[in-house]
Amino acid sequence: MYPTLPSLNTRRQLIRWWGWLLLCTVVLACIIAARYFAVANIESSPSLLLFRSVMLISHFALLSSLLLSPVLIVIVLIPRAKVALPIGAGWVTLILCGLLVDTQVFHLYRFHINAGVLNLLFGGAALETFVFPPGMYVQAGALLLGVLAVVSVLAWLAWRYVCSGPSRRSTAGWIVAAVSICTVTFHGVHVWADAVANDAIVEQTEVLPFRYAATAKRMLRRFGIEVRPRQELNAARDDGEGLAYPLKPLECPIQSSVPNIIFIMVDSWRFDAVGSEVTPNVNAFAPRTMRFQNHYSGGNATRIGVFSLFYSIPGTYWHRILAEQQPPVFIQELQRRDYEIEVLRSAPLYSPEFDRTIFAAVPNVRMRSDGQRPFQWDRDLTTDFKQFLEERNGDKPFFAFLFYDSPHSFDMPPNYDTPFKPNGPRVNYLDLHGLKDARPFINRYLNSVHYVDSLIGEALRDIEKHGLLENSIVVITGDHGQEFNDTKQEYWGHGSNFARYQTGVPLMIYAPDLDPGVRTHRTSHFDVVPTLMQKYFGCDAPMRNYSVGTSLFVEGGREVLLMSEYADFAIVQPNLMAVVREHGMDILNPQNVELQDVDLPPQAIATALEQKRRFYGTAKREGE
Secondary structure, X not given: OOOOOOHHHHHHHHHHHHXXXXXHHHHHHHHHHHHHHOXXXXXXXXXXXXXXXXXXXXXXXXXXXXXXXHHHHHHHHOOOHXXXXXXXXXXXXXXXXXXXXXXXXXXXXXXXXXXXXXXXXXXXXXXXXXXXXXXXXXHHHHHHHHHHHHHHHHHHHHHHHHHOOOOOHHHHHHHHHHHHHHHHHHHHHHHHHHHHOOHHHHHHHXXXXXXOOOOOHHHHHHOOOOOOOOOHHHHOOOOOOOEOOOOOOOOOOOOOOOXXXXXXXXXXXXXXXXXXXXXXXXHHHHHHOEEEOOEEOXXXXXHHHHHHHHHXXXXXXXXXXXXXXXXXXXXXXXXXXXOEEEEEEOOOOOOOOHHHOOOOOOOOOOOOOOOXXXXXXXXXXXXXXXXXXXXXXXXXXXXXXEEEOHHHHOOOOOOOOOOOOOOOOOOOHHHOOXXXXXXXXXXXXXXXXXXXXXXXXXXXXXXXHOOHHHHEEEEEEEOOOOEEOOOOOOOEEOXXXXXXXXXXXXXXXXXXXXXXXXXXXXXXXXXXXXXXXXXXXXXOOOHHXXXXXXXXXXXXXXXXXXXXXXXXXXXXXXOEEEEEEOOEEEXXXXXXXXXXXXXXXXXXXXXXXHHHXXXXXXXXXXXX
């Protein structure tokens, strides 16, 4: 039973209780937020730890006040303890569980839940995109109940405290004063740090979700105070106005005979997950192909990896392309030449929105595969491809895109004869941080690649059975890599850094007129489409008009690769990486270790800026 008070005082007492509930929420949120710093590679001197404490109190006091405002509205409208207390406890539980989930996302990927992740969650394909083992749901449920129990006890104790006697205004006043001092101190120090380019302080805020820290460079300049200029690369985070892709219309001649083109892509296929044991079917086909053994995707996630392959421009253009639903010039050329286009993606085509970007102009595009799990979707797309080959119009050339998904979810049929043992259970992402024995986990990944390889083998045999290798180009690659704590910095999966483990992928190309062999020079997804457009479509237009790549067969010229992820972008050189974030730029070596007192070469900055601005209307007008 809840303690009761005379009805005239209930609303006032509940408002006081709300204040104590807010305090409990701030304290618990600060404790949970400490998990962010366990993996954040930022300085932690005593002075910075003091600033961090002040920052956490200020940040979560404001954020919690905003998030708990609905409970305050309920108290004002329905001033009854039996209504307000359960609602308040439940609401705070949801807030704290959301924060816990975000800390886990940050542990794995080093970014917060953002618009891209929310789009995947609520875009209608969450169950297909995020496939978790039952044990993980049990753990999540137990965690939810645990948080609910703690919050409920604190809420009840706060109510007992409020009901135990008259208002203790002095205590509440001290708390409000302390939080106010923390808030003024936090924002004041950040204004100074931002003005004098003290990145050790500024980068502390990068760890926070929904971060906001005051800056006042414009006002300081107005008073004649010298401040740091905004870094040129950091300013380039802002997209330009209007898309100018391609820079000029392509005028490629129409040939009487063009090859069929088949893209076979595997989600999360890292560069070294190949060979006779892991991919026996692809390995048997490989001697007939040109193999590029130092190949990179355009990013570390599916959206950017596929985008960079088809568009041949950096993923920083994704949002503008999506807004204008501009298809790639490659697809436009296929349609101009009357290609039959067959899109076979395992996961739903609308998550990410490839149906509104890459294939926006393709009518009646296939949106999803049948089945409940990735291994079933992969089986279905292989079956559909076989049916397509049997029923297609033989008088027309065709383009087929086969995009397998099982390695992304470490999935395979339950009774699959796995070559790598022990085969770990389905991946529990809650157990990855601090995992001591990763071998079963890695084995499961390799077994999922092995399963997909068996399906690719079927597809390749069907292609050959129909005599299509005589007039077809087959491109086999991945969208991005997959990391297993290779750098010993607790990075798992993908989407969190730009080291080769997350960005390096296999690339093999078969063509009847292409001599098989191995190339070891650096190449990227940006190079694939311009190579095909020039060699097989006879496009003499400068590649820079529609691409930042060059011919796969030309060595050199790739000293700078502009890669991107959901939030940040990076300038990746052979021996140096520069990751551009809101607070500035971090310089790292190929093992993702931060380097001190190392500057990015000016030419690399200029190249990256030019690539990032080239396909906007403002940049086009400036160059005319």
